[in-house]
Each structure stands twice: as C-alpha cells, then as structure tokens.
Amino acid sequence: AQKVTQAQTEISVVEKEDVTLDCVYETRDTTYYLFWYKQPPSGELVFLIRRNSFDEQNEISGRYSWNFQKSTSSFNFTITASQVVDSAVYFCALIPRGGADGLTFGKGTHLIIQP
C-alpha cells in the first residue's frame, strides 16, 4: 500500500514571498508516479504536474518548481514570488505503475497568501 504525507496542514505567507510545500511518500514499487493538484476555494481540482520515478530532474513552470528526490522519498513544490491567487489547498498524490485503482492522496496543505 502507498502512503503520502503532507505534514504542513496550513502555511500562511505574505505576498511575494517564496513558499515550499512538502510531500513525502512511501511505496514498495520501484516504478511509480507522483502528482500535485491544486484545489482553489471554488472547490475543483486542478492538475499541476505528473512525474515518474525515473525522472529526477527538477521541473520549473513559471513561478512553480518541483524538486523530486528519490533518496528521501520527497516531491516538494515551491512557489516563487507568491500571489494571492495561489491561495488554495494543494494535494500531493501517488500511483504505482500499472495501478488502475486511482491516486493515493495526501491530506493537503492549505496555503494562504496574504496581500
């Protein structure tokens, strides 16, 4: 069975600060996939990124970046120069290769960006 831990329940920062959301996972599978989803106050889930376990390159997309470290089983998400619109709950999730039964989600981190 898989497990995803997001230890930070809530983070509050002032606009323009950088912020990192932590994600630690557990799985026995050697091939697996990691995801980040954003859930804004409106409630829908927005896909941000999918990363497979063989690709440890960091990824950057605009103000967003992801740091995948297999050695520490972590897949952290950093928002640079945060904006109020980044306020949301962010979920990290995992699925093993061949897993048909959907994603295993962490409990989420509620990010509050104060103006």
Place this chain on the structure above:
Amino acid sequence: NAGVTQTPKFRILKIGQSMTLQCTQDMNHNYMYWYRQDPGMGLKLIYYSVGAGITDKGEVPNGYNVSRSTTEDFPLRLELAAPSQTSVYFCASSFTTVTNTEAFFGQGTRLTVV
C-alpha cells in the same frame, strides 16, 4: 468542452434516504473514479471502473454502489444514507491509467446527511 460533469452540486439527505450521484464524461475516457473528500483530509477512493461493465472497490466502498453500463456514465448510489457519508464527492476520469495520462475531475457534489 464539458469534461466531467457531476450532478447535483449540493444535496441534503435525511438518514436512511437513498440517492444517486450522477457523473458523466464526454472525453471517451475508459477509466472513471469516485472519491470522497472529508474536511481536512485528502481524497479517498470509493470505487473505480476501467471500462464499461467493469467496476471495482477502492479504499472506502462500504455504503456505496456503482454501475458502469456506458463509457460515459458512472453513477454512485447511496442506499441508506448515514451521517458518516457527509462529504464532498468527486468523480474523475482518465483515458487510461493515470500512470500514463492526466485524470480530470468534476466540480464535486457536497452531500450532507442529517
């Protein structure tokens, strides 16, 4: 593009009542999922389907039933509503397993059982 559509968006049920949460997708996706999200928690898988006529239990299936008679539709049935089923329910779909592709989520159904 409609994507994944869930109805209703909100519903209040009395204990013991039954209802069906509707989910339909227009992307010709094979895989469909039902999750529930309790306050302060991540999403937990209730049921999933890898194609029409095929369904399987997820992590928290008790108290629910599903069917998949068509590719497009994946309704979730609550037979005897209980307060523990108060939650936000999300339907999702993907073309194949999400190891290969993105899963698209509906807007959610907020259900309260009183």
